[in-house]
Amino acid sequence: MNEILIILFTPLLAGVLAWAFDFRGVREVIGLIGAAVPLAYLVKLYPAVIEKPVDYALTVGGFTLQFQLGTMSWYFAAVASLVGLAMAFGLVATSRSGYDWLFALMSFTGVLGVFLSQDFIGFFLLWELMTFASFMMVLKRNRHESLKYFVLSVIGAYAMLLAIGILYARTGALDFETIRQALIIDVSLGTIGKGETILLFTLFLTAFGVKAGAVPLHVWAPGAYSETDQSYTAFFSGALSKAGVYGILLIYMLMGYKLYAELGTFHGHLTFAYVIAWIGAITVVVASFLAVLQEDIRKLFAYSSVGQVGYILLAFGVGSPLGFAGGLFHVLSHAIFKGLFWLVTAAIILQTGRTRFRDMGGLAEKMPFTFAMGLIAVLSLAGIPPMAGFASKWLIYEAAIQAHMPLVAGAIFLGSGLAFAYVVRFLYGVWFGQRPSELEDVKEAPLPLLLAMTILAIPNLVFGVAPGVVTGYINRILMGDVVGGDYYRLVTQTGTYNALLVSTALVIGLAIAGLVYLYGAKARRVPVTDTYQSGNPVTEEFNLSIRRNFYRPLAEALEFWLRYSWDRFYERLAKLSEDFADALRQAFYNGNVQSYSWYLAIVLLILALWGVL
Amino acid sequence: MLKRLLAITTLIIIGYWLAQGLAGVPFGQDRMLVGKYYLEHVVEQTGAVNAVTAVVVNYRGFDTLGEVTVLFIASTGVGALLWSRKKRRTARTEGSIVLTTGTRLLAPFVMLFGVYIFIHGHLTPGGGFPGGATIATAFLLLYMAFVTYEIPHRAFEKIEGAVGMTYVIVGLIGLAIGGYFLYDWIWQTWGWGHDNIGRLFSGGFIPIIYTIIGIKVGTELSGIIDNMIKEEVSK
Amino acid sequence: MNAFTVLGELLVLLGTFFYFLSTLGLIRMPDVYNRMQTSTKSATLGSLGVIAGVGIWALGTDFGSAAWLTKTMAIALFLLMTNPISAHALIRAAYKRGIPLWHGSVVDKYAEYLEKSGGDGETPEGGGEE
Amino acid sequence: MISVYYFGAISLILIGLYAVLVKKNVLKMLIGLSIMETGVNLLLVSIGYISGRSAPILSEGIGPNQAVDPIPQALVLTAIVIGVATTAMALSVAIILYGKYGTLNVEEIRRLRG
Amino acid sequence: MGEVSKASRYLYTVIILFLIWLMLTASLDPQEVGFGLLLSLIVAAFTYEIFTTGGLSNLHPRRIAYMLAYLPYFLWAMIMANIDVAYRVLHPARPIRPGIVHCKTVLKSDVGKLSLANSITLTPGTITLDVDDDNYFIHWIWVPDEALTGDEEEHVKVASENITRPFEKFLKVIFG
Amino acid sequence: MIGINVYLILIAIATLLSTYRVFRGPTAVDRLVAVDIMTTITTGLMVLFALYYRRMIFLDVALVYALLAFGGVIAFARYMEGGL
Amino acid sequence: MNGQYASLLIALPLLSAFFVPLIKGLGERGIKYYLAVITALQTGIAAWVFQQVYSTGKPIIVMAGGWKPPVGINLYIGHFAALFVLIVAVVSFFTAVFSIWSMKVQPIDKYAMLFLLLMLGATGMIATGDIFNLFVFMEITAISAYALTAYNKTGEAAEASLKYMILGGIGSSFFLIGVALIYGSLGTLNMAQIAQLAGNMNPTVAQVGLALIVFGLAVEAELFPLNAWAPDAYQAAPHAITVMFSAFVVKAGLYATARLLYLMQAVGSWHDVLKLLVAMATLTVVVAEFAALRQKDVKRMIAYSSISQVGMIAFALALGSQAGVDAGVFHMVNHAVVKALLFLGVGYVGIKLGGTAMENFQGLGKRMPLTAFALTIGSLAAVGIPLFNIFWSKVRILIAGVEAGYTWGVALILGASVVEAVYYLRFIHAMWFAGEGERMREGLAISLILLLLAALVIVIGIYPDYIWSLAQKAGSDIFNVGQYIKNVPLMEVGA
Numbered sequence A: 001m002n003e004i005l006i007i008l009f010t011p012l013l014a015g016v017l018a019w020a021f022d023f024r025g026v027r028e029v030i031g032l033i034g035a036a037v038p039l040a041y042l043v044k045l046y047p048a049v050i051e052k053p054v055d056y057a058l059t060v061g062g063f064t065l066q067f068q069l070g071t072m073s074w075y076f077a078a079v080a081s082l083v084g085l086a087m088a089f090g091l092v093a094t095s096r097s098g099y100d101w102l103f104a105l106m107s108f109t110g111v112l113g114v115f116l117s118q119d120f121i122g123f124f125l126l127w128e129l130m131t132f133a134s135f136m137m138v139l140k141r142n143r144h145e146s147l148k149y150f151v152l153s154v155i156g157a158y159a160m161l162l163a164i165g166i167l168y169a170r171t172g173a174l175d176f177e178t179i180r181q182a183l184i185i186d187v188s189l190g191t192i193g194k195g196e197t198i199l200l201f202t203l204f205l206t207a208f209g210v211k212a213g214a215v216p217l218h219v220w221a222p223g224a225y226s227e228t229d230q231s232y233t234a235f236f237s238g239a240l241s242k243a244g245v246y247g248i249l250l251i252y253m254l255m256g257y258k259l260y261a262e263l264g265t266f267h268g269h270l271t272f273a274y275v276i277a278w279i280g281a282i283t284v285v286v287a288s289f290l291a292v293l294q295e296d297i298r299k300l301f302a303y304s305s306v307g308q309v310g311y312i313l314l315a316f317g318v319g320s321p322l323g324f325a326g327g328l329f330h331v332l333s334h335a336i337f338k339g340l341f342w343l344v345t346a347a348i349i350l351q352t353g354r355t356r357f358r359d360m361g362g363l364a365e366k367m368p369f370t371f372a373m374g375l376i377a378v379l380s381l382a383g384i385p386p387m388a389g390f391a392s393k394w395l396i397y398e399a400a401i402q403a404h405m406p407l408v409a410g411a412i413f414l415g416s417g418l419a420f421a422y423v424v425r426f427l428y429g430v431w432f433g434q435r436p437s438e439l440e441d442v443k444e445a446p447l448p449l450l451l452a453m454t455i456l457a458i459p460n461l462v463f464g465v466a467p468g469v470v471t472g473y474i475n476r477i478l479m480g481d482v483v484g485g486d487y488y489r490l491v492t493q494t495g496t497y498n499a500l501l502v503s504t505a506l507v508i509g510l511a512i513a514g515l516v517y518l519y520g521a522k523a524r525r526v527p528v529t530d531t532y533q534s535g536n537p538v539t540e541e542f543n544l545s546i547r548r549n550f551y552r553p554l555a556e557a558l559e560f561w562l563r564y565s566w567d568r569f570y571e572r573l574a575k576l577s578e579d580f581a582d583a584l585r586q587a588f589y590n591g592n593v594q595s596y597s598w599y600l601a602i603v604l605l606i607l608a609l610w611g612v613l
Numbered sequence B: 001m002l003k004r005l006l007a008i009t010t011l012i013i014i015g016y017w018l019a020q021g022l023a024g025v026p027f028g029q030d031r032m033l034v035g036k037y038y039l040e041h042v043v044e045q046t047g048a049v050n051a052v053t054a055v056v057v058n059y060r061g062f063d064t065l066g067e068v069t070v071l072f073i074a075s076t077g078v079g080a081l082l083w084s085r086k087k088r089r090t091a092r093t094e095g096s097i098v099l100t101t102g103t104r105l106l107a108p109f110v111m112l113f114g115v116y117i118f119i120h121g122h123l124t125p126g127g128g129f130p131g132g133a134t135i136a137t138a139f140l141l142l143y144m145a146f147v148t149y150e151i152p153h154r155a156f157e158k159i160e161g162a163v164g165m166t167y168v169i170v171g172l173i174g175l176a177i178g179g180y181f182l183y184d185w186i187w188q189t190w191g192w193g194h195d196n197i198g199r200l201f202s203g204g205f206i207p208i209i210y211t212i213i214g215i216k217v218g219t220e221l222s223g224i225i226d227n228m229i230k231e232e233v234s235k
Numbered sequence C: 001m002n003a004f005t006v007l008g009e010l011l012v013l014l015g016t017f018f019y020f021l022s023t024l025g026l027i028r029m030p031d032v033y034n035r036m037q038t039s040t041k042s043a044t045l046g047s048l049g050v051i052a053g054v055g056i057w058a059l060g061t062d063f064g065s066a067a068w069l070t071k072t073m074a075i076a077l078f079l080l081m082t083n084p085i086s087a088h089a090l091i092r093a094a095y096k097r098g099i100p101l102w103h104g105s106v107v108d109k110y111a112e113y114l115e116k117s118g119g120d121g122e123t124p125e126g127g128g129e130e
Numbered sequence D: 001m002i003s004v005y006y007f008g009a010i011s012l013i014l015i016g017l018y019a020v021l022v023k024k025n026v027l028k029m030l031i032g033l034s035i036m037e038t039g040v041n042l043l044l045v046s047i048g049y050i051s052g053r054s055a056p057i058l059s060e061g062i063g064p065n066q067a068v069d070p071i072p073q074a075l076v077l078t079a080i081v082i083g084v085a086t087t088a089m090a091l092s093v094a095i096i097l098y099g100k101y102g103t104l105n106v107e108e109i110r111r112l113r114g
Numbered sequence E: 001m002g003e004v005s006k007a008s009r010y011l012y013t014v015i016i017l018f019l020i021w022l023m024l025t026a027s028l029d030p031q032e033v034g035f036g037l038l039l040s041l042i043v044a045a046f047t048y049e050i051f052t053t054g055g056l057s058n059l060h061p062r063r064i065a066y067m068l069a070y071l072p073y074f075l076w077a078m079i080m081a082n083i084d085v086a087y088r089v090l091h092p093a094r095p096i097r098p099g100i101v102h103c104k105t106v107l108k109s110d111v112g113k114l115s116l117a118n119s120i121t122l123t124p125g126t127i128t129l130d131v132d133d134d135n136y137f138i139h140w141i142w143v144p145d146e147a148l149t150g151d152e153e154e155h156v157k158v159a160s161e162n163i164t165r166p167f168e169k170f171l172k173v174i175f176g
Numbered sequence F: 001m002i003g004i005n006v007y008l009i010l011i012a013i014a015t016l017l018s019t020y021r022v023f024r025g026p027t028a029v030d031r032l033v034a035v036d037i038m039t040t041i042t043t044g045l046m047v048l049f050a051l052y053y054r055r056m057i058f059l060d061v062a063l064v065y066a067l068l069a070f071g072g073v074i075a076f077a078r079y080m081e082g083g084l
Numbered sequence G: 001m002n003g004q005y006a007s008l009l010i011a012l013p014l015l016s017a018f019f020v021p022l023i024k025g026l027g028e029r030g031i032k033y034y035l036a037v038i039t040a041l042q043t044g045i046a047a048w049v050f051q052q053v054y055s056t057g058k059p060i061i062v063m064a065g066g067w068k069p070p071v072g073i074n075l076y077i078g079h080f081a082a083l084f085v086l087i088v089a090v091v092s093f094f095t096a097v098f099s100i101w102s103m104k105v106q107p108i109d110k111y112a113m114l115f116l117l118l119m120l121g122a123t124g125m126i127a128t129g130d131i132f133n134l135f136v137f138m139e140i141t142a143i144s145a146y147a148l149t150a151y152n153k154t155g156e157a158a159e160a161s162l163k164y165m166i167l168g169g170i171g172s173s174f175f176l177i178g179v180a181l182i183y184g185s186l187g188t189l190n191m192a193q194i195a196q197l198a199g200n201m202n203p204t205v206a207q208v209g210l211a212l213i214v215f216g217l218a219v220e221a222e223l224f225p226l227n228a229w230a231p232d233a234y235q236a237a238p239h240a241i242t243v244m245f246s247a248f249v250v251k252a253g254l255y256a257t258a259r260l261l262y263l264m265q266a267v268g269s270w271h272d273v274l275k276l277l278v279a280m281a282t283l284t285v286v287v288a289e290f291a292a293l294r295q296k297d298v299k300r301m302i303a304y305s306s307i308s309q310v311g312m313i314a315f316a317l318a319l320g321s322q323a324g325v326d327a328g329v330f331h332m333v334n335h336a337v338v339k340a341l342l343f344l345g346v347g348y349v350g351i352k353l354g355g356t357a358m359e360n361f362q363g364l365g366k367r368m369p370l371t372a373f374a375l376t377i378g379s380l381a382a383v384g385i386p387l388f389n390i391f392w393s394k395v396r397i398l399i400a401g402v403e404a405g406y407t408w409g410v411a412l413i414l415g416a417s418v419v420e421a422v423y424y425l426r427f428i429h430a431m432w433f434a435g436e437g438e439r440m441r442e443g444l445a446i447s448l449i450l451l452l453l454a455a456l457v458i459v460i461g462i463y464p465d466y467i468w469s470l471a472q473k474a475g476s477d478i479f480n481v482g483q484y485i486k487n488v489p490l491m492e493v494g495a
């Protein structure tokens, strides 16, 4: 049995088995094994992959499906497998249904397949498998959101299919390597014109942008991420969205030269990369603003996820090796911290049944371990050293500065600020402050979920303290010394980040703070009902608290912009097209056979005119 | 009014187009290819002097089998659509004695003439379909004259089916004897009637098939008439 | 050119002339009843003329034979029998449909008869039952 | 110059189509269809005609070189029967329609639409 | 005449059909004649019951002789009818005075009545509109003054005299 | 020899006149009467054509035609008087 | 065994249809079982023919009457015909079994006859090698289809049948004009000979003739805007008949269009006709998908979906490339399976629950889980989800489309497919996630058929290679005209 085949299809097989033997215990064991195997085999294959790529080919329906485990696909697959394993542990706690296991693991296979495919048929097949499975996860819980996700996914998929078709028609190939070479040669041949190149780029960008949740194709993401099992969202947002990001890299790999040749540069910067960078920047800013304004923790993290993937796009859009390095690093960091976030969220929802800030508070005491995990995630996301999130963001920032893209760099800053704003609210709103009386009996999350969180928390810390481990591997992917330094130190042309130093300082600082907290004055407990403002009861209209409309002033400031909602725009578009469809069929299929005879006569007339003229 | 104008304009353009196409097929010219072959070989190959008949029944017998089927479908379809458990005629005026007596006198002649038509199909214009239609006319006249007249439709249906089967079986005998479906085994294998060309007993299986078709068409058309005239009795 | 062809041609000419006359009546007469009066007879006689003419004419040609005559006679007899029947059926249909007589008509004994005999001549209900 | 037979055939086809396109009564439309079919049949036989030749029945002194093309005539025989069959079907459908809808106006026979 | 034997009726039908066959084929080829006889026998078997009630008695020489005499008589009447028609059609004033008159017939047999009706239809200015029992209703293109009497019997007498009587003397013998 | 043209012209006129009646009506029976006349004329025409083309076999066609036309006219007539 | 015995494919349905009046005494059930037995027999013959053709790799040329083409009419049972005749027979067998249980409208004996003759018509259309014979079989198919459409004898059924008839009548008349023109120009009706001589035709005649033929066939092939009859007919026909319409009747029309199109390749205006057809096909897909979007009646919705798929097949066939034709044939097979599944399932539900309105399907997952499962598989396949059979043919079509330079067409079809995805999703949602209901008993035979078809969908989806190889052979049968001409043993006639 080939290892690649095992890596790819064990999760799917496990999913099917878990669905077939849908008994408590059995399905969980099968599912966990299925989710663990890919990681295990990836680890096992690591030495081989470092040496040279591992290949595997499969023939289906007259098409040859090629798979390859190279340095880059190993990286993406490893990230996905890590999150996938965590998801599996999470599911043990949060799900009671074989249906969930089936589709969660199916999407696992899909994601791995996308990363490992070396040709478009396999890529597309597994891409669709991944989409379909994740869609089924949403469909079970919310038809409206699933429909939105579905429609956008289908649009993306068909855009990709069309692009694949065009590429096949022009190059006669479906495998990446041949296409890449053909497109390089085509720069001199010129069979693919500028228009068609732009079309291809747009189609791929649409296809991958949807999955990555890039603005304005992001509208499905908040709903889909929140309307499913939150353990699964860890994977959905942590790993599955990376498929879109991976696609952007694919554009570079396959078409980079061709796009450069056709579109040239803009202000000394690759034009097409510029587009990607700006899409990333806009995604970061828009999603971060929207995240700040959410009242539901699921929605908050959903928007946050969108924003964070925007960072990666932005990094890739910079187009420099350092940009790629930063982006790739952020793929890992985002996967682990956002995965962690979603698992924490899963724990909160599982234990409290609440999702909105206004219903929560003071949970740190009740769920200390979960709180600790949440804290790690918050620090990592907010980009506070020495977490993995800081290292990757720092690299991205450096890359943007080096590429002389101040506005883009500004977006990174703004995004970070906003991220800080919303994680602070999460931190305080959920964990600290007054605890609603209904939440007195809340217990710590169950063990599998805690294990799941641990699986993702450890790399956050490890790669935060030793980012050089990751950058070392990324250098291998990029085939060059892009990021210098050692395990603890990152060195670029313009700066150095010593993670060990920062960590040491932080640990000392925390120790001092802890001492102060432990030995300082005790805080006085105040019941929720005791909240007064200047001696007057709080009015409903303007009740600003950390848990309720905390950022309402911001919302009011942004009122003009908030009136324009992509969501509503799409909905209106959908309604419009449905109305159009209705009008069309009522007008054309009007039931009168005489009209129908006229259609025939008109076709004859057209034929006649065509013949006569 | 506008619609009529539009229709006329459209139709004139279509007509002009068709005429243009037809201009490439000038009227009255000899452009025969397969047709010429038929004319030259029809007598020797099929024993029929009527080349049309030979084409219809023999060379293009497959079409004719299809044609028989089409009529069978129509008869079946009409029977199915107008089917009801209780049907009867609902005429309001009786035929006068002129019509009834005229029909009595004419019907036997018409039937005989129908047979004459289909039995001479290989010699004269005509054949199974006109012959069958003639026979059906006899029944039509009976229906017209007598307000209570009804064909024995159950028997007719059975005859219809049985002669249809006979047609296929004649074809299958060809397959068994000559190796080809619808092979004219009478003329080509048996050689029956070779010295009779131009007389009644010639033409291979053409008279047989035309008899089948004649009976079939006669019963089918009569059945259609029966179905269309009678109305459902709602109680 | 012989007696057969001459006679035949003459008959055909007469026949076609009566065709013309018949349809002229169809145009000139004021109502359906009178149209039938003029057209049915002439058309039938016209046909007899044409058909018999052809039969006789053929006897005088090189290709003709007695068969021509018998066949044409068969057709002629058929027309002689059927044409008045269809004329009768048509005029009866016209009357039963209630197409009024021409205003210049002088008498309608049929209407009187129908009135006297009670019904309007229609088959009593149930006439279709066996 | 187009032959009068072709002209007649095309005219019949167009007249039939005109009835289908303009007449509101289902029966008239069906008559239109029949007229069209007749036109097509006329066209077929006209195409098979060869000037100065006779019916392809090789008796009474007519040889292979004096006969017109037998094929179109054979085709027309088939086409006529098919036309009859279609008409019969159409009429029985019209009978049902009249029974169920109480009208034969096409503009009122449109429960199925959209 | 219900007592006429079936055999007689059948045979009569066969004979008539066979004669018609001979006329149609106009051939003495033994194949045709033999086959025609066979067919006549078959078709007659199905149809003799409706075809005739009188059977072979219809072939009585006297009847045939009268029939042969009737034919020229009738043809003459028919030609006269057409000259009359020609006159009415071609005359600019269109001299017509139509009406429906009532006649009675003495004929008993159905075939006789049919022949009378057909003869009337094909001859001077008359068409048989309906036949009910022995009553004939005739559309007459020129109703003479004598027929326009209020007295029903008188009317029938005049009309019959003019319309049915001339044919009846032959038809009475031929068809009874 | 008068020539077939004279006959054909007379027949053509007759056909035209009856066609006029077919279209003009005014009653359905009027049209049917005209059609009946046309069928009779056509029968004669067919017989004439048989002679013209010297094909006796065409006479059968004329008879079939006359017969079918008769059946058709009777059917319509009976339909119009409510006899179906 | 002698290849001429393939004529049994025609003889058997005919013989057995004619036999029905003689066995009326068997009663309703008896006749229904008889129907199933005959279709099973036909399947056997078709399987034998299929095996013959695919094992020898040579077409069977049935020469009716023993006349060599072009003197006689020949059947050409090549790779395409052998494959599709088998599909026709199998689907007929399934629907016959379905009819045993589903067909309630009297009279059953006539239903059985028309059923067999519909099958015969499609078989003949697919098999014939003569253009006028094609017309005859087309009419056999059409007229039995008219009758069967109206079979329920409701007002709607009659209305649908009337529409079908009028449009079909116009189409077939103009088809025949086209045939007349081609015959007038070439003096032959044999398809192989027409292909051989097409290049010498008067260009105007060829253009008009080809356009008319394609026009006539396009009505049967349900191409926009000539397809207005189709949704009504699909909706109003008895469920079993709708299955046949969608699974093979329309396919026969499509095949005929493609066959004649490629035979006439040598005609000057050929490429223009292709372009026109591509445009019509694309519009067919788009309009039908839009029309399906908000349907309240599931049967009608699936009817529109079927039309759109048919449009896609026509698109593929009109591309003028080997890849396109192969893909089109592949899609034909897949569509036959999927639509048979869907219409059977919907019909089953329609009868069980008294109608095919969308409300009846709510909670179907709980009431009739097996049927709902099968319908879900069918829906997913129809949408073109990977690992279901339609995906493969759809991809092939799209690639072939882009290759042939019709990127815009592919884009439009893909856009329309989004719409398709939406309504099928709503349908799936209605079945599984909306409504409640008591569990009902599901019949064994029909469940087996549904599961078999669903399994076929998935098996082809996972392992499309075999069917794809068949489709390629069948496709080249249509595309490779030179080979077609060579395969028909044309004899020398005339000068």
Ligand code: NA
Pocket (backbone or CB within 6 Å): C082, C083, C084, C086, C087, F036, F037, F040
């Ligand atoms: Na007459």
Ligand code: NA
Pocket (backbone or CB within 6 Å): C082, C083, C086, F036, F039, F040, F066, F069, F070
């Ligand atoms: Na007449």
